Amino acid sequence: xxxxxxLLSTLNFVFLISCSEAPKIxxxxxxxxxxxxxxxxxx
Amino acid sequence: xxxxxxxxxxxEEYQDSLSIIAYHLGDEFxxxxxxxxxxxxxxxxxxxxxxxxxxxxxLEEITNIDSVYNYYxxxxxxxxxxxxxxxxxxxxxxxxxxxxxxxENPTPQEYRLFVFLTEDSLxxxxxxxxxxxxxxxxxxxxxxxxxFNATIFDTFxxxxxxxxxxxNLNVVALIQNVNNLEIIQSKSLKLGxxx
Numbered sequence: 002x003x004x005x006x007x008l009l010s011t012l013n014f015v016f017l018i019s020c021s022e023a024p025k026i027x028x029x030x031x032x033x034x035x036x037x038x039x040x041x042x043x044x
Numbered sequence: 045x046x047x048x049x050x051x052x053x054x055x056e057e058y059q060d061s062l063s064i065i066a067y068h069l070g071d072e073f074x075x076x077x078x079x080x081x082x083x084x085x086x087x088x089x090x091x092x093x094x095x096x097x098x099x100x101x102x103l104e105e106i107t108n109i110d111s112v113y114n115y116y117x118x119x120x121x122x123x124x125x126x127x128x129x130x131x132x133x134x135x136x137x138x139x140x141x142x143x144x145x146x147x148e149n150p151t152p153q154e155y156r157l158f159v160f161l162t163e164d165s166l167x168x169x170x171x172x173x174x175x176x177x178x179x180x181x182x183x184x185x186x187x188x189x190x191x192f193n194a195t196i197f198d199t200f201x202x203x204x205x206x207x208x209x210x211x212n213l214n215v216v217a218l219i220q221n222v223n224n225l226e227i228i229q230s231k232s233l234k235l236g237x238x239x
Binding site: 038042043044 | 047051058060061062063064065066067068069070071073078081082085087090091092093094095096097113117120121123124125126127128168170171174176178216218227228229230231
């Protein structure tokens with residue numbers, strides 16, 4: 002009985018810890034496209 | 045010219061991920077936009093390629109131009125950005141430009157937005173048998189660009205008073221950091237005609 006109580010308490014503790022973490026807001030970065038600028042003369 | 049053929053191949057390979065602008069100097073396609081960008085990057089000889097505003101390469105001295113292009117393009121593609129540019133044709137003469145920022149204010153910088161019109165399949169009097177592509181023709185926003193407020197969602201609409209069926213035009217939009225000249229994001233849209 003004591004073991005069962007201990008196990009349930011531990012699981013509850015783990016659950017509380019996992020729920021207490023504030024959600025992180027991460028801004029998404031996307032792929033950059035490439036711009037090639039050529040300075041040239043015809044021919 | 046090897047550089048031109050190389051760019052055509054690269055455009056075929058990278059498609060939407062690659063935009064190209066050709067600023068002409070010393071022929072009839074030279075205009076004040078070309079001169080302005082030439083001064084901005086402090087170019088002192090042509091032909092020179094600038095990749096995402098940061099890497100200048102003088103093309104005359106290069107023997108394996110494909111390798112050089114690929115090196116810089118793959119480097120640039122590995123970078124990421126908070127900004128996305130969308131260009132959508134609404135009808136034959138109106139293009140919707142939308143910029144999406146995925147961050148509230150990631151790196152407070154002075155950004156400017158430029159929108160250019162380029163043209164393909166042009167032939168010059170000085171080299172009449174040579175086809176010129178991506179030739180810069182007009183600026184759709186002021187020459188110096190417009191201040192871009194990167195912290196909010198913005199939408200722009202622009203109307204073109206030209207016949208798209210007769211010309212092979214591309215719209216190129218780019219966001220540039222005015223301090224270090226880095227191109228933060230770019231996007232091009234081919235408007236009319238088939239190459």
